[in-house]
Amino acid sequence: MAIARLMVVVAIVLVLGAQPGAAQLLREDHYDATCPDAHRIVRRVLKQAHRDDARIYASLTRLHFHDCFVQGCDASILLDNSSSVVSEKFATPNNNSARGYEVVDAAKAALEKACPGVVSCADVLAIAARVSVQLSGGPRWRVQLGRRDGATANINAANNLPSPFDNLTTLQQKFAAVGLDDTDLVALSGAHTFGRVQCQFVTNRLYNFSATNRPDPTLDRGYRAFLVQRCPAGGDGTALNDLDPTTPDGFDNNYYASIQKRRGFLQSDQELLSAPGAPTAPIVNRFARSQKAFFRSFARSMINMGNIQPLTGTQGEVRKDCRKVNNGS
Numbered sequence: 554m555a556i557a558r559l560m561v562v563v564a565i566v567l568v569l570g571a572q573p574g575a576a577q578l579l580r581e582d583h584y585d586a587t588c589p590d591a592h593r594i595v596r597r598v599l600k601q602a603h604r605d606d607a608r609i610y611a612s613l614t615r616l617h618f619h620d621c622f623v624q625g626c627d628a629s630i631l632l633d634n635s636s637s638v639v640s641e642k643f644a645t646p647n648n649n650s651a652r653g654y655e656v657v658d659a660a661k662a663a664l665e666k667a668c669p670g671v672v673s674c675a676d677v678l679a680i681a682a683r684v685s686v687q688l689s690g691g692p693r694w695r696v697q698l699g700r701r702d703g704a705t706a707n708i709n710a711a712n713n714l715p716s717p718f719d720n721l722t723t724l725q726q727k728f729a730a731v732g733l734d735d736t737d738l739v740a741l742s743g744a745h746t747f748g749r750v751q752c753q754f755v756t757n758r759l760y761n762f763s764a765t766n767r768p769d770p771t772l773d774r775g776y777r778a779f780l781v782q783r784c785p786a787g788g789d790g791t792a793l794n795d796l797d798p799t800t801p802d803g804f805d806n807n808y809y810a811s812i813q814k815r816r817g818f819l820q821s822d823q824e825l826l827s828a829p830g831a832p833t834a835p836i837v838n839r840f841a842r843s844q845k846a847f848f849r850s851f852a853r854s855m856i857n858m859g860n861i862q863p864l865t866g867t868q869g870e871v872r873k874d875c876r877k878v879n880n881g882s
């Protein structure tokens with residue numbers, strides 16, 4: 554009996570060992586002994602940054618997404634160009650768009666002071682996203698920790714991040730490729746309840762949609778008129794708009810009600826409801842009806858996203874400086 558039990562344990566260890574970076578190795582209490590104030594420290598730095606930058610909570614939440622979708626949550630997005638790294642920061646979806654790197658540096662510096670060499674940059678991003686959503690009025694979740702930082706970046710994969718011009722099928726495929734389903738897609742898109750978006754991502758919907766050279770038919774006329782004022786043809790493509798004009802910096806379920814009114818900003822937002830026969834439509838409607846249902850799913854999906862191929866155990870390293878690998882130039 555004892556031998557049989559031992560064999561089961563050995564088998565489990567072998568299976569886990571055969572799945573490097575298995576998500577179940579992340580734990581909520583990972584830093585309880587080694588850096589018990591980690592959450593508080595990140596929270597303090599973020600609140601400080603928020604005094605001068607109301608958008609920062611949204612920007613940091615997006616950084617975690619752009620990290621996790623590119624070879625897993627390994628802080629690859631934070632690496633600067635070097636002799637061994639082609640930085641993801643210059644990939645199309647990130648260049649002049651992803652932001653918040655200095656605040657990550659500040660959080661990491663504060664953590665290094667309190668507990669040197671302990672908290673990984675990938676976990677700083679996960680904690681920052683969790684704190685940002687909560688401080689904006691959104692749900693809390695038991696953020697799983699223990700990720701290690703990678704030594705490589707992948708600009709090609711970063712160029713293939715979900716695009717605002719993707720149709721629903723492509724969005725579903727890109728989420729499925731990292732193990733996320735339709736509910737994750739709809740719930741995580743709800744992060745567009747806060748933050749800003751540049752005009753260049755909506756001008757095709759306003760002026761020359763597909764081959765027709767007409768507005769996107771799934772865009773509400775009143776909202777289009779509003780956006781035409783803000784984003785005139787031939788105007789400044791970098792001008793900023795609120796992703797959710799109803800509550801620009803609050804985390805709530807208004808995003809879904811806007812989509813129901815055909816007031817989703819991005820094509821990729823509106824597709825979730827308006828693509829012909831969209832299997833995601835009932836999920837949009839459910840989250841529009843119930844903020845509680847949205848919050849519960851969002852929390853679960855953030856944990857799912859944070860579990861994408863983490864490096865754990867002795868894999869990777871804990872970077873001292875999030876911008877470079879420890880022994881890099």
Ligand code: HEM
Binds near residue numbers: 717718
């Ligand atoms: C479903 C596919 C998605 C697409 C196509 C997409 C695309 C975009 C685009 C084009 C912007 C505006 C960037 C700019 O104007 O510079 C944006 C902003 C944002 N995205 Fe997404 N996104 C997606 C999913 C997500 C997910 C999963 C999250 C987080 C969980 C997220 C969080 C955000 C946030 C918070 C902002 C505002 C950032 C800021 O103000 O700095 N997005 N997204």
